[in-house]
Amino acid sequence: MHLDDESVRILQAVGVAEEFTGISRAAAGLRLLDARLRPFAQFRRSASGEHGWPESNLFDQPALEELLRSRVSAEPLISLRDGVEVIDVEQRPDGLLVRLRTGPEETVTASAVLGCDGAHSTVRDVIGARMRDLGFTERWFVLDVAASEPLPTWGGVDQICDPARAGTFLPLPGERYRWEWRMHPGEDAADLAERIPELTARWTGTADVDVLRAAEYTFAARLADRWRDGRVLLLGDAAHLTPPFIGQGLGAGLRDAHNLAWKLAAALDDPPADGPLSEESLLASYQRERAPHAEAMIRGAVRVGRAMTGGPGAVAALRRPLVAGALRVPGVRARAARVLRTRFPAGDLVDRRRHRRDLVGTPCPQVRIGDERLDDVLGPGWALVTDGPVPEDLQARAERAGAKTVPVDELRGWLAAGRAGAALLRPDRIVAATDRSGGQQGVVQGVE
Numbered sequence: 488m489h490l491d492d493e494s495v496r497i498l499q500a501v502g503v504a505e506e507f508t509g510i511s512r513a514a515a516g517l518r519l520l521d522a523r524l525r526p527f528a529q530f531r532r533s534a535s536g537e538h539g540w541p542e543s544n545l546f547d548q549p550a551l552e553e554l555l556r557s558r559v560s561a562e563p564l565i566s567l568r569d570g571v572e573v574i575d576v577e578q579r580p581d582g583l584l585v586r587l588r589t590g591p592e593e594t595v596t597a598s599a600v601l602g603c604d605g606a607h608s609t610v611r612d613v614i615g616a617r618m619r620d621l622g623f624t625e626r627w628f629v630l631d632v633a634a635s636e637p638l639p640t641w642g643g644v645d646q647i648c649d650p651a652r653a654g655t656f657l658p659l660p661g662e663r664y665r666w667e668w669r670m671h672p673g674e675d676a677a678d679l680a681e682r683i684p685e686l687t688a689r690w691t692g693t694a695d696v697d698v699l700r701a702a703e704y705t706f707a708a709r710l711a712d713r714w715r716d717g718r719v720l721l722l723g724d725a726a727h728l729t730p731p732f733i734g735q736g737l738g739a740g741l742r743d744a745h746n747l748a749w750k751l752a753a754a755l756d757d758p759p760a761d762g763p764l765s766e767e768s769l770l771a772s773y774q775r776e777r778a779p780h781a782e783a784m785i786r787g788a789v790r791v792g793r794a795m796t797g798g799p800g801a802v803a804a805l806r807r808p809l810v811a812g813a814l815r816v817p818g819v820r821a822r823a824a825r826v827l828r829t830r831f832p833a834g835d836l837v838d839r840r841r842h843r844r845d846l847v848g849t850p851c852p853q854v855r856i857g858d859e860r861l862d863d864v865l866g867p868g869w870a871l872v873t874d875g876p877v878p879e880d881l882q883a884r885a886e887r888a889g890a891k892t893v894p895v896d897e898l899r900g901w902l903a904a905g906r907a908g909a910a911l912l913r914p915d916r917i918v919a920a921t922d923r924s925g926g927q928q929g930v931v932q933g934v935e
């Protein structure tokens with residue numbers, strides 16, 4: 488139901504962001520409400536974030552999946568086989584053998600296998616990964632409706648911190664709405680389905696509603712301990728599971744794919760035997776970069792979940808005013824937002840950092856250049872963005888990485904804030920190095 492601006496930027500790289508705006512609505516942000524639906528904390532989201540898209544977007548996931556499927560079918564290099572179950576992956580010296588159940592059993596060979604096979608991943612079992620429980624498992628009742636008239640909303644997501652029954656309410660595109668209700672022990676979806684009018688009465692008033700979906704989901708917080716064995720890799724819910732309270736699960740899967748895609752392409756395209764751009768280094772950096780971000784995201788969602796569902800009693804009653812108070816303190820909101828900011832640790836593909844404001848390891852903002860967005864101007868692959876002359880060594884290194892050099896006046900403020908004059912961007916638009924980074928290790932040196 489929710490995607491942030493960095494995720495939409497990834498959809499842009501795939502070529503479906505414009506279409507996504509047709510199936511989504513920009514949202515005002517997220518509020519925490521008390522049991523009487525009075526807001527006690529609010530996180531506003533801007534209609535144009537640093538990634539060049541609204542910071543918060545509400546949509547219906549099946550509509551996005553439809554969009555991605557039609558993009559896939561327009562791509563001659565992809566063949567999609569539906570209704571096929573992977574039952575095993577065998578690593579052999581000459582490649583991977585994937586066993587499929589398609590009716591009769593069948594095998595295909597593969598250079599790499601990306602296990603995007605969800606919470607009950609078969610591929611995860613194949614590589615012997617285990618899920619680490621981060622301490623949150625609850626059953627929730629999810630309800631989608633179409634209403635005969637607009638229901639009152641503030642245009643964003645409401646998290647209802649009611650000890651008697653925590654819930655979520657938000658508007659979807661069209662006159663469609665989503666509620667999620669925490670289920671009590673002993674309740675099942677049929678019990679709550681019978682009580683829909685009572686649960687929704689405070690919002691629906693006189694409107695008629697058609698129930699589009701009413702189903703039970705288990706919300707969990709888990710992280711796989713290993714995301715890779717050779718060229719078999721885990722992405723999305725196969726690698727991490729989060730309660731949806733800050734709307735980040737699918738976004739995390741998109742981030743995984745964006746992080747891995749260019750590395751895998753480089754790893755399969757005759758890479759050097761060693762060094763930062765070797766297959767081992769490229770593929771090993773995937774979990775090292777993505778897992779800490781995924782874990783921070785899950786823990787952030789669990790914190791919001793606990794504020795919502797702390798349960799009845801003194802501790803929960805105390806916690807809510809504390810959350811409200813804390814959120815009013817300047818800096819706390821900014822810190823909460825920073826949980827989700829991408830900042831990769833130093834490594835082979837992220838040159839050593841020198842100072843706190845260093846841009847290295849963070850995404851380059853997507854500025855507008857005239858009518859165009861930065862990523863469309865840069866195109867795929869490595870890029871060196873500059874504000875004036877570039878030191879010779881960085882220029883030479885960028886050329887050896889195959890980067891195009893693009894002067895971008897619009898990035899002057901960003902570069903200056905990071906005390907840099909030029910930034911070498913990876914294909915996923917993460918800064919690999921600047922003219923001020925150490926450069927003694929890492930990719931800049933590695934491509935020499």
Ligand SMILES: Cc1cc2nc3c(=O)[nH]c(=O)nc-3n(C[C@H](O)[C@H](O)[C@H](O)COP(=O)(O)OP(=O)(O)OC[C@H]3O[C@@H](n4cnc5c(N)ncnc54)[C@H](O)[C@@H]3O)c2cc1C
Binds near residue numbers: 740
């Ligand atoms: C109620 C709810 C609300 C949510 N809200 C949000 C939100 O607001 N924002 C957000 O970003 N995320 C949200 N999420 C999370 C989001 O839906 C998931 O993170 C996302 O769907 C994960 O995508 P995935 O492709 O990794 O896995 P899945 O969507 O689970 O897809 C896995 C696919 O693999 C297939 N598969 C499984 N095993 C095999 C096999 N052996 N062989 C072949 N195919 C196989 C499955 O059939 C399925 O098609 C929410 C989730 C729930 C339940």
